[in-house]
Amino acid sequence: MYNILFEHLEEKINLSAGDKEIIKSYFISKILKRKKLLLQEGNVCHYMAFVAQGLLKSYNTDEKGNEYVNQFTPEGWWASDMNSFFSMQPANYTIDALEDSVLLLITSQDFENLTLRIPKMDRYFRLLFQNSLITKERRLVNSYMLSAEEKYKQLIESSLNLVNRVPQNLLASYLGLSPATVSRLKKKISLDHK
């Protein structure tokens, strides 16, 4: 179960057998069943979760109860409310499982301890956050520059795997569009291809 974690770390840094033992000792594993919550908006986010298997989503909810999906996290990626995790403030996001999932959790205290004990982990997370930042920035710019149709097309091109695992209404939410709009776009695009 830790293999997938080490594989991902080793894409960015080299680890000795000893490093791996140490790293292992900072994580605890958890099974999160479909629809169960990892984090509830308003609570402090105590864990950063590496998804070893399954799929999570994080979202927030406005006064009217509308859900805004912020991120999907499949195997090999990390999920948390970073603001809450690093500042201990109440979380803005709720995180739950879209599929039965296996997680490796680390607390914020242990995150700190781990990076101090193994400085390479700072490098790993520097590279991880750097890449996430590039992706988020792209998404933000797209949200301003692209039409609904272009957003939907880009998502299909860049994340076909996700598109097949996630209900269309959640993709709509992720794109900042209404389910009706995405349904119409899907039809339009399939007609355009004929």
Place this chain on the structure above:
Amino acid sequence: MYNILFEHLEEKINLSAGDKEIIKSYFISKILKRKKLLLQEGNVCHYMAFVAQGLLKSYNTDEKGNEYVNQFTPEGWWASDMNSFFSMQPANYTIDALEDSVLLLITSQDFENLTLRIPKMDRYFRLLFQNSLITKERRLVNSYMLSAEEKYKQLIESSLNLVNRVPQNLLASYLGLSPATVSRLKKKISLDHK
């Protein structure tokens, strides 16, 4: 001129006098006059810039010539096209100076060398990117969840200093709104306060 850089680094990590000498040696300083470009969309971004004084903006342009401002970078912050800088691919953004500015530049090769020579710098950038990521995520969610009026109000509350240094049409662009809309919102809000 390096003092402001060191102050910022020392908010996140401790530096010895020796560290500072080494760090200094990796940067070159540059004066960038108002309206001059640091980076042109389509070129590779060779530098990451620490703004010691002044104010930069980064933006991209669509086929129709519309500009979409992506970030303002005042003193004490970093500017670059991160994707281009770290991957050597052509940049998506253009970066220019809104005010006469003083920059400290580091090349991507030297960035790599510096983090390898002083691992604490990985920690610094881990923390920097971590915070940027939190901010970008907030902006992304706001772009979906908030109305034009709420976006504008939040910007005023959170960044009054910027609001006073940046022309209103660029703030509009940064918020993903048209200049006309921002002008109307400004009027509406001032009336609401009476």
Place this chain on the structure above:
DNA sequence: ACAAATAGTTGACTTAAATCAATTGAATTT
């Protein structure tokens, strides 16, 4: 395998914000 819950489609209608254009006002440049 069935019932219940959830998701997707489609039409009619609304709406927030964009666009266009004319005018006024402010800042830079020479």
Place this chain on the structure above:
DNA sequence: AAATTCAATTGATTTAAGTCAACTATTTGT
């Protein structure tokens, strides 16, 4: 200080996408 460029305002109009609602199709849990 005048000229020129750039920024802001405001009204009239358009438009992309949202909302609402009724219906159908698909998934999920028991």
